Amino acid sequence: MPRILILSCFVQMISMTGFAVWPIYLIELQSQWNLSNSEAGWVSGSFYIGYVIATPFLVSMTDTFDARKLYCFSSLLGCSGLLLFSFFASNAINASICWSLVGAGLAGTYMPGLQILNSRLNKISREKYIAVYTSFFGLGVAFSFSLFGILKSYQISWEHAFMFASIILFICAFPLLLFSGHEIEEINKKPYQGIIKVIIPIFSTFKNKKALPFILGYGGHTYELFGFRSWTFPCILFLSNHFNNSVSDAFIANCIGLMGFLGIFASIYGAKYCIGKDRAKIVSKMGLICFIGSILTAISFWFSFWLALLMLLIYNALIVLDSGSLTTGTVINGKPEDRGVRLALHSMVGFFGGALGGPIIGFILDNFGGQTSHLAWFLSFTCLGLGSLFSTLIFKYYHLKLNKT
Numbered sequence: 001m002p003r004i005l006i007l008s009c010f011v012q013m014i015s016m017t018g019f020a021v022w023p024i025y026l027i028e029l030q031s032q033w034n035l036s037n038s039e040a041g042w043v044s045g046s047f048y049i050g051y052v053i054a055t056p057f058l059v060s061m062t063d064t065f066d067a068r069k070l071y072c073f074s075s076l077l078g079c080s081g082l083l084l085f086s087f088f089a090s091n092a093i094n095a096s097i098c099w100s101l102v103g104a105g106l107a108g109t110y111m112p113g114l115q116i117l118n119s120r121l122n123k124i125s126r127e128k129y130i131a132v133y134t135s136f137f138g139l140g141v142a143f144s145f146s147l148f149g150i151l152k153s154y155q156i157s158w159e160h161a162f163m164f165a166s167i168i169l170f171i172c173a174f175p176l177l178l179f180s181g182h183e184i185e186e187i188n189k190k191p192y193q194g195i196i197k198v199i200i201p202i203f204s205t206f207k208n209k210k211a212l213p214f215i216l217g218y219g220g221h222t223y224e225l226f227g228f229r230s231w232t233f234p235c236i237l238f239l240s241n242h243f244n245n246s247v248s249d250a251f252i253a254n255c256i257g258l259m260g261f262l263g264i265f266a267s268i269y270g271a272k273y274c275i276g277k278d279r280a281k282i283v284s285k286m287g288l289i290c291f292i293g294s295i296l297t298a299i300s301f302w303f304s305f306w307l308a309l310l311m312l313l314i315y316n317a318l319i320v321l322d323s324g325s326l327t328t329g330t331v332i333n334g335k336p337e338d339r340g341v342r343l344a345l346h347s348m349v350g351f352f353g354g355a356l357g358g359p360i361i362g363f364i365l366d367n368f369g370g371q372t373s374h375l376a377w378f379l380s381f382t383c384l385g386l387g388s389l390f391s392t393l394i395f396k397y398y399h400l401k402l403n404k405t
Helices: 003-015 017-032 037-058 067-088 092-107 110-118 123-153 158-171 175-179 195-207 212-242 249-274 279-300 305-320 323-332 336-367 374-384 386-404
Strands: none
Touching (some): 003 110, 003 158, 017 067, 017 123, 037 067, 123 249, 123 323, 212 323, 279 305, 279 374
């Protein structure tokens, strides 16, 4: 296994440490700041809004500038967001601003980190290892949920939790800059001609009919995935209270961490299964299976706590099954020198979907009985499955369109 893969994956995992601080402390801060579910959802969504806004600048610029320097800068940007949150967040507005900076920082680390890796792997290794890298995003999320669930169980305040996460992200700013080695892929870097000319090529990617379904499908995927990650903690807490199963915050956080950990194997398996096959057709079927899984998971909420927990575990695996395959589809369908702009659009569309997940679930909870309503949670998780259904329909549409042409 290449050294750069190990370094990239490890740094990516650790840099995700701050991801779960808000979801873990959501209920506490919602009560402390007197937030509605919709307001709490918008704070969750602000992370992805920051990501979407920053992506055109930070990801597309990897075709022009050294991705390692952009990675370092972006880590420090995310670090500043976490630090500002710990000192100044006191309501939905300023919390959203701070949390959006953390999302903007991720925009300049996740896909630029993939660019650092891509340029140091040959073509065969690239298709093989992209899914490993993207799966470590999930491992980082799992690690974050487990870590801050444990810290919260020891009565660590939210202020200190955000401060601790900022220190970790500061440390992660430098390893790839210093130790990633030289590129082996010859790519002609485009001269910098101003920020507008850097952004405009992103939208030309809409003409790439082979990559576009993977990009649009990623939007449905992240809507479902990040909506799930934003609200699973309160959902499990509701289920434990409803079925009179007394469990600690640390137990719930570690369950979500376990979901993320097992999701790694699902993502890698899904990506490997697609190699050498009709990737679009397989990903379309994965989306349909995931949609069915969302409905079965929502139904399980009516029966028992442990059945619902098992179904949440399975549903999470189904959500991430096509994660690596979607990103790989975007990477391999196009020219190497345009990979940065393809990944920029991929991230923008994807995390725009992610920005909608949290607020939509918050809206449903507010209008169908709140976090103590069985019906509200049933509708919420059924609605999450629409992301996978959207992905399936997109692939069906483009499959028919390409066949006609």
